[in-house]
Amino acid sequence: MVDVIDSVIDANADEVLAGSTSMHDLMVAPRPLRKPVRDLIVVRAPGSLRPAGRGGHVRIEHLSSTGYDEVVERPSADAVALFWRFVIEKYGIEPPHRSE
Structure with missing residues (x-):
């Protein structure tokens, strides 16, 4: 999860x-936020109520x-590549800048 957060910061995507976070999960939505937020990408942590089914795996959900x-x-x-695939496909947001 930290790698996903770092990738957003590294890409300067915190503006878009x-x-x-909940106690266990990272929830992401496009800016500007519309209230109520009804469209989320959720990165599930191992301690989540809905964790990945296998150890060593990440579960990412698009809640539409x-x-x-x-x-x-x-x-x-x-995890990072999967997260960005969801952001690009669901929100049409390409990372503004990624230094790799």
């Missing part, structure tokens, strides 16, 4: 993405206002 939610689990090493 807003984030919040339409009810067509999407859930993908991949090895934790793929």
